Amino acid sequence: MPADTTTPAPEVIYVDKRRVACDGGGGALGHPLVWYSLEDDEAVCGYCGRKFIFDPEKAAKSP
Numbered sequence: 001m002p003a004d005t006t007t008p009a010p011e012v013i014y015v016d017k018r019r020v021a022c023d024g025g026g027g028a029l030g031h032p033l034v035w036y037s038l039e040d041d042e043a044v045c046g047y048c049g050r051k052f053i054f055d056p057e058k059a060a061k062s063p
């Protein structure tokens, strides 16, 4: 087993909607498109571990 494979830190994504879709970003790390409702202003993708946080201000600032 290769020792140089590192697990990427879970990504945090700020969104301005309480319903988000995640497909893991496509490619090798991708997964089927799934939708999440942000309860308590956050949700974590069960496939890729990305964390979605409801924060319209930060969502607007991201590229």
Ligand SMILES: [Zn+2]
Pocket (backbone or CB within 6 Å): 022, 023, 024, 031, 045, 046, 047, 048, 049, 050
């Ligand atoms: Zn995902």
